[in-house]
Amino acid sequence: MKIADINQLKISTLLPSPKGVALALLEACRQEDVSINEIAKLIQTDPALSGRVIQRANATKQTTRSISSIAEAISRVGLNSVKQLAMGFSLIDQYSKGPNKSFDYQEFWSHSLLMAIAMQELSKTTRVSSPDDLFSCGLMMRIGCLALASIYPDQYSELIQKQSPDIPLSQLEQQYLQTDHNELTAAMLINFGFPTIFVESIYYHETPDESGFFEGSRPYQILHLLYLAKQIADFALTKESERNQRIAGLLLLGGKIGLDTETFSNFIDRIMQEWHTWAKILKITTKDQLPSFHKLLSPAAPRPENATNAASVRILLVEDDPTNLILSKEILTNILGHTVFTANDGQQALALAMEVLPHIVITDWMMPIMNGLELTKSLRATEWGQNLYVIMLTSVEDEDEVIKAFNAGVDDYVTKPINIRAFRARLRAAWHYRQLQESWEQDREQLKRFAAELAVTNRKLEYFALTDMLTELPNRRSGMDSLSETWSVANRSGQLMAVMLIDIDHFKTINDNYGHSIGDKVLKEVSSIIRKTARKGDTFCRMGGEEFLIVCQLGNTDLKSFIFFAERLRHQISQQQIKISEIHVQITISIGVALKEASMKNEEHLINAADKALYAAKNAGRNRVYLSLKNRLIAAPSESNSPPDKAQ
Numbered sequence: 001m002k003i004a005d006i007n008q009l010k011i012s013t014l015l016p017s018p019k020g021v022a023l024a025l026l027e028a029c030r031q032e033d034v035s036i037n038e039i040a041k042l043i044q045t046d047p048a049l050s051g052r053v054i055q056r057a058n059a060t061k062q063t064t065r066s067i068s069s070i071a072e073a074i075s076r077v078g079l080n081s082v083k084q085l086a087m088g089f090s091l092i093d094q095y096s097k098g099p100n101k102s103f104d105y106q107e108f109w110s111h112s113l114l115m116a117i118a119m120q121e122l123s124k125t126t127r128v129s130s131p132d133d134l135f136s137c138g139l140m141m142r143i144g145c146l147a148l149a150s151i152y153p154d155q156y157s158e159l160i161q162k163q164s165p166d167i168p169l170s171q172l173e174q175q176y177l178q179t180d181h182n183e184l185t186a187a188m189l190i191n192f193g194f195p196t197i198f199v200e201s202i203y204y205h206e207t208p209d210e211s212g213f214f215e216g217s218r219p220y221q222i223l224h225l226l227y228l229a230k231q232i233a234d235f236a237l238t239k240e241s242e243r244n245q246r247i248a249g250l251l252l253l254g255g256k257i258g259l260d261t262e263t264f265s266n267f268i269d270r271i272m273q274e275w276h277t278w279a280k281i282l283k284i285t286t287k288d289q290l291p292s293f294h295k296l297l298s299p300a301a302p303r304p305e306n307a308t309n310a311a312s313v314r315i316l317l318v319e320d321d322p323t324n325l326i327l328s329k330e331i332l333t334n335i336l337g338h339t340v341f342t343a344n345d346g347q348q349a350l351a352l353a354m355e356v357l358p359h360i361v362i363t364d365w366m367m368p369i370m371n372g373l374e375l376t377k378s379l380r381a382t383e384w385g386q387n388l389y390v391i392m393l394t395s396v397e398d399e400d401e402v403i404k405a406f407n408a409g410v411d412d413y414v415t416k417p418i419n420i421r422a423f424r425a426r427l428r429a430a431w432h433y434r435q436l437q438e439s440w441e442q443d444r445e446q447l448k449r450f451a452a453e454l455a456v457t458n459r460k461l462e463y464f465a466l467t468d469m470l471t472e473l474p475n476r477r478s479g480m481d482s483l484s485e486t487w488s489v490a491n492r493s494g495q496l497m498a499v500m501l502i503d504i505d506h507f508k509t510i511n512d513n514y515g516h517s518i519g520d521k522v523l524k525e526v527s528s529i530i531r532k533t534a535r536k537g538d539t540f541c542r543m544g545g546e547e548f549l550i551v552c553q554l555g556n557t558d559l560k561s562f563i564f565f566a567e568r569l570r571h572q573i574s575q576q577q578i579k580i581s582e583i584h585v586q587i588t589i590s591i592g593v594a595l596k597e598a599s600m601k602n603e604e605h606l607i608n609a610a611d612k613a614l615y616a617a618k619n620a621g622r623n624r625v626y627l628s629l630k631n632r633l634i635a636a637p638s639e640s641n642s643p644p645d646k647a648q
């Protein structure tokens with residue numbers, strides 16, 4: 001991560017920096033012994049800022065009682081979050097307008113606010129950090145752009161115009177300004193006291209693949225949420241004509257975090273609603289309400305290039321008067337170029353219609369045997385007749401009669417004698433209706449195919465999102481989900497649960513001695529042993545590196561057998577030679593076991609206890625099992641006396 005030299009830039013005094021209360025706040029928070037009351041007092045001196053912070057604190061907490069004071073907001077949301085929020089809101093106030101005439105300050109904040117709200121909503125689905133912290137990250141993640149617009153008013157607008165999908169803004173900034181908005185954002189956020197984990201993730205939000213963050217790690221997760229939040233904000237603010245092209249990409253990103261199409265659509269609609277609410281509070285302009293995401297997924301408008309040619313339009317002409325029949329047929333075939341079938345009465349027409357399946361039926365009203373109205377009703381009674389376009393030929397333009405015709409299912413009427421211009425116009429409408437129908441049917445087919453493909457992709461993505469690619473074991477995220485589930489079940493049922501953390505001893509030595517690819521194969525082998533040895537009902541995962549977790553819901557008397565299981569696993573691995581080509585590698589593992597205890601508030605405490613036990617096993621010489629029980633660390637009884645530290 002490359003951070004801009006903020007001290008040098010400060011000389012220009014043009015860098016956006018909090019003024020007034022927010023500046024005092026920033027300085028107060030830098031003192032180690034600052035009290036909540038002092039911070040509260042500072043914020044209270046600015047009533048508008050106080051109002052927003054309180055509103056914000058009330059927005060994300062599910063509580064029946066509203067917060068009404070800053071002190072309460074701080075104790076509920078946390079000092080850090082309140083400080084970050086106050087900073088963000090105060091910057092919006094100060095920089096809703098600025099010196100750069102061609103920089104759209106309102107659009108900048110509108111986009112930032114969208115990212116903030118997207119992050120807040122994402123925090124609810126992923127729980128990677130608190131909604132307030134992620135809200136602030138979203139709000140401030142492009143503050144470097146605002147800085148560059150303030151420092152270089154003329155040049156920066158040109159760069160914004162010049163950017164394209166092939167030449168990103170940051171590349172132009174580096175080329176012409178020798179820094180870029182990500183470097184500046186990072187520098188400013190560090191100066192504002194943002195935690196490093198957020199700053200690092202924000203720095204790579206446009207190029208997540210360059211971060212090198214370990215898959216599944218917290219910075220990795222935050223970074224991918226930031227990336228998605230930006231895509232959502234770009235989508236909402238992009239031109240309407242370009243919006244459809246972004247939908248598939250967004251759905252795939254949603255799939256990556258486990259949101260199916262329906263959930264994701266609701267999620268986007270919620271963000272848009274919140275965006276409008278918050279924009280009003282902060283006096284930021286937004287675009288008109290976006291159509292709901294569900295609506296955007298529905299069939300697209302028909303495409304003119306799908307137009308059917310005139311000859312392919314099959315018309316059934318029904319007329320009992322031979323002169324009129326010849327005349328109308330002449331107009332339809334020779335002048336308008338359609339393919340025409342004729343019948344002399346309704347009954348004949350019905351039989352012919354079933355045979356030729358016309359697109360349009362033009363029928364006289366008064367006819368012997370079956371009149372035009374009866375024919376229309378009969379056609380509408382069939383499934384294929386629903387989509388027909390029916391034009392009634394009538395000699396009188398009586399309003400009651402016309403209504404009767406429409407009630408029978410007629411789409412339009414033409415009065416006799418036929419006026420060619422009017423007839424042509426009516427047929428054009430009928431033809432257009434036909435085209436609409438065709439493209440709608442095509443779009444529906446396409447959409448069905450797309451939905452099927454998406455379902456497969458989502459399933460694949462879900463697999464990738466929850467699986468460790470090297471060992472094909474469930475990954476940390478999946479393991480943490482299983483752990484939470486088992487924890488909740490244990491809470492409800494009162495049953496015992498336990499976990500074991502398994503760590504390969506001196507794994508670094510294996511990499512150093514045999515190379516990384518042999519190290520990888522050892523990890524795969526150990527994973528396969530864990531998979532085979534795990535008992536029915538146990539869940540397991542690779543936590544990362546050379547560490548694995550097994551979670552177990554115990555019966556009431558089962559702790560002993562869980563410890564024996566750990567001991568058996570340790571013993572088995574220590575006895576087994578792992579053969580990779582010509583190389584024989586012998587390894588040992590250390591295991592920390594912990595039992596869920598009444599004093600533990602959540603699953604994190606359980607993992608911490610297992611971690612302490614694992615640490616004790618390592619300290620005691622490795623290749624052994626330790627148990628954490630009521631804050632004591634106890635060596636588990638060993639079935640073998642194999643010497644420690646085999647891999648050394």
Ligand SMILES: Nc1nc2c(ncn2[C@@H]2O[C@H](COP(=O)(O)OP(=O)(O)OP(=O)(O)O)[C@@H](O)[C@H]2O)c(=O)[nH]1
Pocket residue numbers: 470503504505506507508509511515516517518519520523544545546618622
């Ligand atoms: N081959 C390979 N190595 C990995 C992978 N992930 C982490 N490592 C390596 O695992 C090693 C872990 O080393 P340490 O944390 O020092 O632990 P250790 O050598 O096992 O020593 P103790 O745990 O104290 O017994 C590091 O060298 C990492 O580079 C991986 O996916 N493949």
